[in-house]
Ligand code: PEP
């Protein structure tokens with residue numbers, strides 16, 4: 272059930288609706304939009320009778336939702352969500368670039384990349400302190416020591432930090448040092464972890480599982496939002512297909528597909544999406560052209576020495592060149608929209 276408030280509904284009207292929802296034993300999610308506020312209801316096993324709400328003051332309509340997801344949809348919030356990450360935003364019209372190494376390896380390595388990222392004008396820095404590796408014998412990340420290095424980057428360069436948490440203990444640590452919690456592709460359907468970050472105050476970057484459908488992806492975001500954390504950024508990072516010329520197949524068609532249904536921002540990760548240095552730049556540009564709200568790009572000062580994902584890492588020089596190009600594409604698209612609206 273979705274309750275759409277009238278444009279002139281008062282705070283008191285909204286509170287009354289919330290009260291009725293809670294009295295019925297359900298959870299109310301108040302989502303203010305540009306002109307109207309909507310109240311989503313979750314926690315109901317069967318259909319909710321609209322009669323409970325239809326005649327309350329300030330209520331425009333009570334709509335039954337037949338889709339499996341509610342809070343992620345534009346039915347609930349027609350205008351796009353702008354997610355605050357540290358002192359910057361994702362989804363607000365600027366192209367958000369999150370760049371940095373796959374893994375935090377050393378202070379020196381991280382600072383070399385951070386210098387290039389700050390110089391480019393990007394506002395977000397990434398780097399994994401907890402690495403989900405296929406082999407248990409591969410480098411697993413530096414843990415809290417890595418998070419401390421990332422916190423130094425934030426302090427020194429003013430960049431907002433995005434980093435992965437693989438479990439509940441990791442979330443507690445990442446929350447302490449970073450601005451945004453990344454949930455990796457392998458954990459997209461770790462429902463207890465999704466619920467846990469749903470109770471966090473920090474925004475969540477949710478990566479698409481490598482075999483997840485659009486519905487499964489959106490339902491993973493729904494898990495986080497159903498717990499009360501509405502600050503979710505989606506990320507397309509490539510899926511497994513029969514195609515073997517790249518590490519994954521970057522499914523750019525999911526960008527407009529998500530945007531049709533959901534108000535959440537979606538960014539594109541051409542690094543994991545291709546796994547190959549020479550493909551990152553062309554697919555990054557394609558990601559911007561298709562309308563993504565941002566990009567996630569892996570950068571390493573010396574890719575051949577990287578402890579993780581070296582084959583897909585850009586050098587700082589390659590990254591700086593790409594940054595200029597993607598911003599130019601984004602600017603051209605914005606100007607085009609202004610002319611043709
Ligand atoms: C990463 O961003 O470094 C990462 C491990 O990504 P994914 O979860 O998409 O594989």
Ligand code: MN
Pocket residue numbers: 373374543569579580
């Ligand atoms: Mn990586």
